[in-house]
Amino acid sequence: MAFACLLLMAGRTSSTIESVDAYLTRAEDVRLTDHTRFAAMLAQIHAEKSSLTVAQQWRLRYLDAWEDQFTGQYAKAEAGYRDIIDRSGDSTLAAKSTGLLLSTLAATRRYEDAFHLAKRAVVLLGEVRDPMARYSLLANLSQTLNFAGHPEIALRYARMMADDVPPGETTCRPITLSLAARYSTHTLKPTDPDFSRGIEACTTAGQPVLANAIWLTQSELLVEAHEPQKALAILDQVAASVRETHYFPANVSMTVQRATAYQQLGRDDDARQAALAAVGMYEHADTDEYQRDAYKVLYEVEKRAGNMAPALSYYQKYAEQERGYLNDVSARALAYEAVEQRTLVQKLEAEKLSRQNDLLELEQAITLKAVETSRLYIALLAAVLGSVVFWLFRVKRSQLRFRELSHHDGLTGIYNHQHFMDELEAVLNDMSHRQAPVCLVMLDLDHFKAVNDTYGHSIGDAVLRHVVGLCQQHLRPEDVFGRLGGEEFGVLLPGCDLAQGTAIADAMRASLAASPVQIDGKVVSCSTSAGVAFSGTSGYDLKQLRRDADTALYGAKRSGRNRVVAVTTGGSLKA
Numbered sequence: 001m002a003f004a005c006l007l008l009m010a011g012r013t014s015s016t017i018e019s020v021d022a023y024l025t026r027a028e029d030v031r032l033t034d035h036t037r038f039a040a041m042l043a044q045i046h047a048e049k050s051s052l053t054v055a056q057q058w059r060l061r062y063l064d065a066w067e068d069q070f071t072g073q074y075a076k077a078e079a080g081y082r083d084i085i086d087r088s089g090d091s092t093l094a095a096k097s098t099g100l101l102l103s104t105l106a107a108t109r110r111y112e113d114a115f116h117l118a119k120r121a122v123v124l125l126g127e128v129r130d131p132m133a134r135y136s137l138l139a140n141l142s143q144t145l146n147f148a149g150h151p152e153i154a155l156r157y158a159r160m161m162a163d164d165v166p167p168g169e170t171t172c173r174p175i176t177l178s179l180a181a182r183y184s185t186h187t188l189k190p191t192d193p194d195f196s197r198g199i200e201a202c203t204t205a206g207q208p209v210l211a212n213a214i215w216l217t218q219s220e221l222l223v224e225a226h227e228p229q230k231a232l233a234i235l236d237q238v239a240a241s242v243r244e245t246h247y248f249p250a251n252v253s254m255t256v257q258r259a260t261a262y263q264q265l266g267r268d269d270d271a272r273q274a275a276l277a278a279v280g281m282y283e284h285a286d287t288d289e290y291q292r293d294a295y296k297v298l299y300e301v302e303k304r305a306g307n308m309a310p311a312l313s314y315y316q317k318y319a320e321q322e323r324g325y326l327n328d329v330s331a332r333a334l335a336y337e338a339v340e341q342r343t344l345v346q347k348l349e350a351e352k353l354s355r356q357n358d359l360l361e362l363e364q365a366i367t368l369k370a371v372e373t374s375r376l377y378i379a380l381l382a383a384v385l386g387s388v389v390f391w392l393f394r395v396k397r398s399q400l401r402f403r404e405l406s407h408h409d410g411l412t413g414i415y416n417h418q419h420f421m422d423e424l425e426a427v428l429n430d431m432s433h434r435q436a437p438v439c440l441v442m443l444d445l446d447h448f449k450a451v452n453d454t455y456g457h458s459i460g461d462a463v464l465r466h467v468v469g470l471c472q473q474h475l476r477p478e479d480v481f482g483r484l485g486g487e488e489f490g491v492l493l494p495g496c497d498l499a500q501g502t503a504i505a506d507a508m509r510a511s512l513a514a515s516p517v518q519i520d521g522k523v524v525s526c527s528t529s530a531g532v533a534f535s536g537t538s539g540y541d542l543k544q545l546r547r548d549a550d551t552a553l554y555g556a557k558r559s560g561r562n563r564v565v566a567v568t569t570g571g572s573l574k575a
């Protein structure tokens with residue numbers, strides 16, 4: 001973990017060009033390798049700030065933020081980086097600022113913000129075209145993920161960097177970050193060949209901060225492996241360079257390692273001195289693994305010397321640091337998990353929304369389908385009902401028509417023989433019950449065969465219809481009129497005595513005789529004979545009445561036609 005802290009600020013080197021842009025580039029390049037010069041260049045360019053273009057002013061803002069971060073003014077640095085990310089419109093500068101803001105947030109223990117930003121940075125990775133900006137972003141992501149306790153992901157980012165080293169860059173940073181991640185996995189040995197490869201690459205690249213970080217990692221592993229002599233040899237070798245860079249984490253790490261190594265060697269005074277120097281490097285109360293290790297050395301040394309009071313005091317401080325450090329580690333892990341969970345929840349919510357949307361669309365589709373189906377059903381039902389009604393109507397009409405046909409004569413429309421007889425039965429029955437008078441009149445056209453023969457059958461039909469029409473003019477609603485067949489008709493006259501019945505029969509006869517039919521320009525004369533039977537003489541029996549009426553009719557024919565003959569009392573006929 002010490003190595004992860006050591007790498008929270010990493011830089012690069014470059015060349016000299018004579019222009020504002022070149023000047024800014026040169027300042028950026030030397031910020032780590034020659035920080036004093038960088039600070040001077042920054043002051044110089046601020047003096048000429050008014051002549052800078054907008055793009056150059058944003059670059060200056062970026063260098064200012066970097067300097068704020070380097071000098072520990074994290075709030076100012078963060079404001080600067082966020083300003084650049086949000087407003088500069090320069091994707092390369094925004095990517096670089098995102099990377100550095102990541103390390104600033106981690107350094108100030110705002111882990112949740114840092115990991116949240118790391119999530120955005122991963123998205124940004126796909127958008128950044130500038131190879132260098134992408135490379136830097138990968139580096140910061142690797143550091144942040146390692147810091148969050150996910151060295152395996154950090155290692156993958158470091159390998160992505162190694163696979164795509166931009167022109168002008170070396171393998172220094174990928175190796176450094178890869179070693180840092182591997183250190184966190186506790187699988188790194190101090191003899192790993194990457195140490196020498198990394199130190200050589202970083203030294204060649206003029207990156208003393210990173211080269212020192214690798215050295216210090218190797219010595220740390222040696223201390224942990226209880227090989228203090230070898231560790232001290234490395235520390236002696238890098239001491240000057242570490243002091244020269246003024247990089248705080250490296251300086252404090254080197255001092256604490258030295259204290260531990262001395263203590264392992266039994267050089268307690270040197271150990272005490274180095275450990276006190278390490279804790280003295282902190283201006284503000286803080287908790288980290290360096291102080292923890294320093295207080296542990298102090299506690300061990302004082303305990304061995306029998307100084308129990310200071311030993312106890314150092315032990316308490318050691319315990320505080322240990323607790324603080326562990327809290328910090330778990331805070332990082334918790335923050336990382338919180339961001340992961342939040343991202344997961346957002347993703348799930350988005351999926352849920354999408355699913356709900358799908359469901360809604362499906363429901364709408366189903367509703368539409370249901371509406372369509374209902375409409376179809378309604379239409380179908382209406383059609384079925386319509387056809388049923390139509391069918392019923394037709395059936396009824398057919399029934400009525402059939403009844404009409406079965407009750408009525410097709411040519412004249414009056415009752416046919418059968419229905420006439422049925423009606424007669426009913427009416428006679430009724431008359432009989434009431435003992436009311438009733439007459440039955442039988443009509444038979446005279447020489448109708450001659451009409452057919454002379455004018456044809458169709459004119460004969462027309463004459464038949466004409467006859468019926470004329471007769472109906474003399475009949476009351478309660479009278480029953482029927483065609484018995486051919487040119488023979490019957491009329492039942494309820495409530496009529498013989499005289500009334502005979503009179504009606506004669507009225508019909510006379511009307512017929514006086515009304516020749518005009519058809520197709522032809523005048524056809526027609527007469528009828530009639531026989532009348534009366535209930536008063538024949539009774540209410542249909543057969544008897546019919547028989548008597550027929551007899552009377554026969555009498556009318558026989559006595560010359562075109563006349564009415566009635567059956568009187570005793571069965572005699574009267575014209």
Ligand SMILES: Nc1nc2c(ncn2[C@@H]2O[C@H](COP(=O)(O)OP(=O)(O)OP(=O)(O)O)[C@@H](O)[C@H]2O)c(=O)[nH]1
Binds near residue numbers: 447459461
């Ligand atoms: N045009 C037409 N002729 C019919 C119909 N039914 C019967 N006839 C005719 O009516 C005539 C009846 O003739 P007949 O029974 O000899 O009687 P008639 O000629 O009327 O002579 P009388 O009854 O003795 O006066 C026949 O020629 C039948 O063909 C019909 O529905 N239409």
